[in-house]
Amino acid sequence: QSALTQPRSxxxxxxxxxxxxxxxxxxxxxxxxxxxxxQQHPGKAPKLMIYNVSNRPSGxxxxxxxxxxxxTASLTISGLQAEDEADYYCCSYAGTYTWVFGGGTKLTxx
Amino acid sequence: xxxLVESGGGLVQPGGSLRLSCAxxxxxxxxxxxxxxxxxxxxxxxxxxxxxxxxxxxxxxDSVKGRFTISRDNxxxxxxxxxxxxxxxxxxxxxxxxxxxxxxxxxWGQGTLVTVSS
Numbered sequence: 001q002s003a004l005t006q007p008r009s010x011x012x013x014x015x016x017x018x019x020x021x022x023x024x025x026x027x028x029x030x031x032x033x034x035x036x037x038x039q040q041h042p043g044k045a046p047k048l049m050i051y052n053v054s055n056r057p058s059g060x061x062x063x064x065x066x067x068x069x070x071x072t073a074s075l076t077i078s079g080l081q082a083e084d085e086a087d088y089y090c091c092s093y094a095g096t097y098t099w100v101f102g103g104g105t106k107l108t109x110x
Numbered sequence: 111x112x113x114l115v116e117s118g119g120g121l122v123q124p125g126g127s128l129r130l131s132c133a134x135x136x137x138x139x140x141x142x143x144x145x146x147x148x149x150x151x152x153x154x155x156x157x158x159x160x161x162x163x164x165x166x167x168x169x170x171x172d173s174v175k176g177r178f179t180i181s182r183d184n185x186x187x188x189x190x191x192x193x194x195x196x197x198x199x200x201x202x203x204x205x206x207x208x209x210x211x212x213x214x215x216x217x218w219g220q221g222t223l224v225t226v227s228s
Contacts, residue, residue, distance in 0.1 A: 045205060045218040048217075091215070093213060096169065099145070101154060101156060103154045104155070
């Protein structure tokens with residue numbers, strides 16, 4: 001159960017777009033449509049932002065979008081806002097009722 | 111409102127035991143599978159354990175297998191995690207999460223802090 005690989009940090013200026021990658025294997029990301037993304041502000045519980053690779057729960061701004069190609073999933077945040085500054089985690093179903101998370105990416109809004 | 115509230119965390123010595131609880135409300139608890147996820151201080155998220163809606167199936171991360179036991183009481187809308195033989199690296203905030211269609215975790219509880227230290 002190795003963690004998915006995410007960049008430790010990304011940054012962007014307000015209004016810009018950033019993309020966070022999440023690389024796994026054919027046993028998890030590559031073989032599953034159950035890839036999700038979570039936002040976590042300091043001291044808070046994670047919040048679901050994207051599910052099933054590219055679906056947004058109600059209430060999540062359409063500035064957030066997800067995609068997948070092969071063993072790599074991506075979260076793109078467009079029109080960056082100050083409140084987007086947080087840690088972001090990807091997660092994939094890895095089969096037989098097990099899941100694996102990415103190591104997390106710290107987004108800094110400059 | 112769908113809500114999960116964890117309790118039972120605290121300070122415990124290495125080798126000790128602790129039982130976490132999670133109270134669910136706002137949804138039909140017995141219809142959903144549930145997980146525990148943890149986060150060590152300053153670290154990322156780690157999936158810990160899964161239980162099916164009827165308690166017929168349980169799975170564990172290799173890091174806790176043989177030491178932790180997940181259970182639930184659908185009559186009381188409650189999820190539990192019995193943690194035995196605790197180690198320093200079990201120190202973390204433990205979150206109770208509802209699993210939706212194998213795919214995603216929503217919502218998350220506020221978490222309960224477990225500190226293993228002598």
